[in-house]
Amino acid sequence: MKTLTEKNNFRIIILLTITATLLIFPSKCSSGVKLGIHIALYSLVPAILPFLIFSNYILQSGYSSLIGKLVHPLFKKLFKTSENGSYAAALGFLCGYPLGAKITADLVRTGKISAAEGEYLFTFVNNPSPAFVLCYVSSLTFPDTGAKIKALFLIYLPPLIIGICSRNHDFTGEISSDSRENYLPFSKIIDDSIFNAFTTLAKLTGYIIIFSILASLISDIPGIPDTAGCLIYGALEITSGIYCISTSALPPLIRYLLSVIFSVAGGAAVLFQINSVIQNSSLWLRLYIKYKLICVFLCIIIFLLMAAGIAGTAYL
Numbered sequence: 206m207k208t209l210t211e212k213n214n215f216r217i218i219i220l221l222t223i224t225a226t227l228l229i230f231p232s233k234c235s236s237g238v239k240l241g242i243h244i245a246l247y248s249l250v251p252a253i254l255p256f257l258i259f260s261n262y263i264l265q266s267g268y269s270s271l272i273g274k275l276v277h278p279l280f281k282k283l284f285k286t287s288e289n290g291s292y293a294a295a296l297g298f299l300c301g302y303p304l305g306a307k308i309t310a311d312l313v314r315t316g317k318i319s320a321a322e323g324e325y326l327f328t329f330v331n332n333p334s335p336a337f338v339l340c341y342v343s344s345l346t347f348p349d350t351g352a353k354i355k356a357l358f359l360i361y362l363p364p365l366i367i368g369i370c371s372r373n374h375d376f377t378g379e380i381s382s383d384s385r386e387n388y389l390p391f392s393k394i395i396d397d398s399i400f401n402a403f404t405t406l407a408k409l410t411g412y413i414i415i416f417s418i419l420a421s422l423i424s425d426i427p428g429i430p431d432t433a434g435c436l437i438y439g440a441l442e443i444t445s446g447i448y449c450i451s452t453s454a455l456p457p458l459i460r461y462l463l464s465v466i467f468s469v470a471g472g473a474a475v476l477f478q479i480n481s482v483i484q485n486s487s488l489w490l491r492l493y494i495k496y497k498l499i500c501v502f503l504c505i506i507i508f509l510l511m512a513a514g515i516a517g518t519a520y521l
Contacts, residue, residue, distance in 0.1 A: 230422060237418030244417065244444045245410040248341060253334075253409075256300040257307075257402035263292075264311050265394050277377075284368050286326070287376045289317045294330050294368075298361065301334025302443075302475045306493070307405065307482040320487040322376045327488045328496040329368040331479060333360065333443075333468045341444070345451035346464040355511065359465045363503035367496055409478045416441045416474040439467040442474040462508055469504045470497060 227234055263272060272295070273288030280291035289312055297305025309330060313323035333342075338360060343353045420441040423429070429437075435453050439446025446467045450460050471479075480490050 226422065233421050234418050237421035238414055240421065240445060241410070241414030241417035241442075244442070245413050248337075248444050249409060249413065250406065253301060253304060254402060254406060256296070256304055257405055258398050260296060260300070260304060260308055260311075261398035261401045262394060264308070264315070265397060281377045283365070284325075285372050285375045285377050287318055287322060290322045290326055290376055293318070293326050297326070297330025298332055298364075299334060301337050302331060302471055303409070303478040303482050304334075305330035305332065306479040306488070310483040310486040310488055313486045313488065319376070321374060323486070323488055324492060325372065325374070325376075327483075327493060328371055329364040329500075331471070331493065331497075332364055333471070338468060342447055342464055342468055345447060346460050352461065356461075356465055356468075359504050359507055359511075360468055362507060363469065363500040366503060367500060371496075405482065408481045412474050412477045412481070413442060413444075416472070416477075417445060420445060435463075439463065439472060440470075441472055443467050443470075443472040446472060458512075462505075465504060465508065466501060470501050 262268075273290070273292035276295040277286075277288045277291040280286050280294050284290075284294060286294055293305065293308045293312055296308050300308075306327065309318075309323050309326045312318040313320055318326075335357065338356060339353060343356065347353060347356055420438045423434075423437050423441075431453060432455060435446065435449040435455075438449040447464050450463050450467070453460065455463070476490070476494070479493060483490070
């Protein structure tokens with residue numbers, strides 16, 4: 206165990222290193238900030254801001270149980286989730302990072318699902334949104350319609366497998382003790398929903414900017430090949446990583462695979478975003494990392510099967 210003095214010394218070294226970097230490489234830091242802002246403004250905000258406001262409103266107004274009832278018949282068969290858990294699972298697959306984690310954590314905090322169900326959902330509901338995959342990723346790396354369908358298959362089949370195989374409890378009978386409608390004034394709920402959405406968005410944007418700066422600095426270190434730079438971008442921040450891959454000279458098949466892997470993994474920026482939205486809940490980041498690695502492994506296995514012709518694909 207590190208002593209308090211050792212921890213303080215480590216933090217001082219980190220702060221001095223950051224300060225020196227900002228002073229020595231101001232142009233690279235500036236370009237990283239511009240890239241991060243561009244990604245946040247043109248990719249993050251359009252993709253998740255409406256869903257953030259919507260999910261906050263649904264949770265604060267007490268309507269999550271109503272939406273859960275609509276999707277519950279399907280999700281109780283697949284995952285044996287409660288009605289509120291079915292709501293979290295549905296929006297986790299549809300809305301993208303880090304909404305699945307945020308909604309699950311919010312439901313746990315408010316007592317609308319149990320901690321056990323929250324941990325179970327946390328293992329598979331954090332995924333890129335279909336809109337992100339079809340509108341952003343596919344436009345850069347696999348515009349062919351057949352390739353888009355196979356990419357969706359590669360990205361969403363692994364979490365479905367994990368969700369089905371890791372279920373060890375039936376949550377369908379759980380009824381929330383706080384599923385009543387909230388009769389706060391409509392304007393109050395909307396104001397709070399917008400405020401909470403922009404607070405979350407500000408955190409996410411900050412992480413994207415930080416990792417965009419870091420990726421910009423690391424990728425320009427002398428001696429690092431362009432391919433390695435793209436991998437660094439993808440490991441740190443998904444959106445810039447996929448853009449970098451799409452403009453690289455790698456073979457189409459490798460660009461396709463890496464784009465899918467980056468989408469499944471999410472990158473370090475997503476990891477920090479998820480960590481920020483699960484604070485003060487029973488969810489723990491190591492659980493997410495463990496199952497996300499399993500998800501990436503399953504994605505690669507399925508890709509290899511498809512490439513070998515076992516699953517059959519004309520594109521691959």
